[in-house]
Amino acid sequence: MAAIYSLYIINKSGGLIFYKDYGSAGRMDTNDSLRLASLWHSMHAISQQLSPVSGCAGIELLQADTFDLHCFQSLTGNSSPLSTMPWIIRTKFFVVCEPGTVHMEALLKHIYELYTDYVLKNPFYEMEMPIRCELFDINLAQAVQKDRVALLAR
Amino acid sequence: MQFFGGSEISPSPPMPTASGNNGHMMYIFNRNGICLLYREWNRPLKTLSSQQDYKLMFGLLFSLKSLTAKMDPTSVEKGNLGVPQLPGQGCSFHSFRTNTYKLSFMESPSGIKIILVTHPRTGDQRESLKYIYNLYVEYVVKNPLYSPGNPIQCELFNTTVDQYVRGLG
Numbered sequence: 001m002a003a004i005y006s007l008y009i010i011n012k013s014g015g016l017i018f019y020k021d022y023g024s025a026g027r028m029d030t031n032d033s034l035r036l037a038s039l040w041h042s043m044h045a046i047s048q049q050l051s052p053v054s055g056c057a058g059i060e061l062l063q064a065d066t067f068d069l070h071c072f073q074s075l076t077g078n079s080s081p082l083s084t085m086p087w088i089i090r091t092k093f094f095v096v097c098e099p100g101t102v103h104m105e106a107l108l109k110h111i112y113e114l115y116t117d118y119v120l121k122n123p124f125y126e127m128e129m130p131i132r133c134e135l136f137d138i139n140l141a142q143a144v145q146k147d148r149v150a151l152l153a154r
Numbered sequence: 155m156q157f158f159g160g161s162e163i164s165p166s167p168p169m170p171t172a173s174g175n176n177g178h179m180m181y182i183f184n185r186n187g188i189c190l191l192y193r194e195w196n197r198p199l200k201t202l203s204s205q206q207d208y209k210l211m212f213g214l215l216f217s218l219k220s221l222t223a224k225m226d227p228t229s230v231e232k233g234n235l236g237v238p239q240l241p242g243q244g245c246s247f248h249s250f251r252t253n254t255y256k257l258s259f260m261e262s263p264s265g266i267k268i269i270l271v272t273h274p275r276t277g278d279q280r281e282s283l284k285y286i287y288n289l290y291v292e293y294v295v296k297n298p299l300y301s302p303g304n305p306i307q308c309e310l311f312n313t314t315v316d317q318y319v320r321g322l323g
């Protein structure tokens with residue numbers, strides 16, 4: 001069984017720009033993954049609005065009955081155009097993994113590094129558009145594989 | 155307080171891991187999305203009116219539940235996103251954490267939703283929520299003056315919940 005079920009990257013307006021499945025049961029079609037991504041984008045924003053104290057940056061970890069969802073946000077972003085949402089909107093990376101999987105923050109940070117190196121520095125990549133970069137795919141596959149080996153070794 | 159038999163509510167409350175005022179607020183919703191109870195202990199930031207706040211909270215839980223039901227990587231047959239589901243059906247969630255708070259969520263088979271918002275570093279609150287549900291059964295459901303579906307106005311319940319949440323770690 002896979003420790004990581006899937007990886008999503010969503011852009012600043014809530015559009016899915018990268019989705020990879022690593023063996024979850026029941027395939028999701030493209031429309032479903034797009035809908036889930038934009039739903040997550042809005043729920044993330046609402047969670048910031050409901051915070052009892054100021055300075056909330058949105059959901060980091062969602063614990064469901066059968067999986068954990070870890071969300072990481074890029075360090076840079078745009079400030080929101082709406083006065084009711086006084087926060088910075090950033091690119092979000094999130095993994096769906098088995099409940100209780102550890103070191104997911106480190107993996108997400110590593111994926112973010114790969115994204116900056118192989119996607120943002122690619123002169124043919126247009127910002128906010130779906131990611132189609134071969135080198136990113138290769139290095140991502142290696143990172144996830146390495147994480148799996150490390151998990152088996154524990 | 156139990157009306158028949160022993161003086162203790164079963165099961166006994168889970169032991170708090172550390173003492174401290176970690177509770178921010180608590181909501182209880184019924185299955186129609188009506189806010190039966192709202193308790194607030196520590197909330198410096200409030201941007202919305204009460205009614206708007208309840209609606210937003212219920213909407214967040216409803217949508218997160220349909221998200222987790224659709225995302226569930228272990229089941230093959232999940233239906234479409236947003237398909238109506240009965241309490242207990244489909245993959246639900248029990249908590250989420252942001253950098254400023256942690257929200258724990260429980261839904262009873264009758265559709266009562268209990269939401270507890272605490273400090274982000276509090277531990278697993280599933281047992282605490284079950285205990286609060288027990289208090290709800292004892293002090294609200296068994297109260298002959300309470301009619302179901304109306305906001306809870308039960309002083310004894312409020313004070314007991316306040317006291318319990320104050321002791322949560």
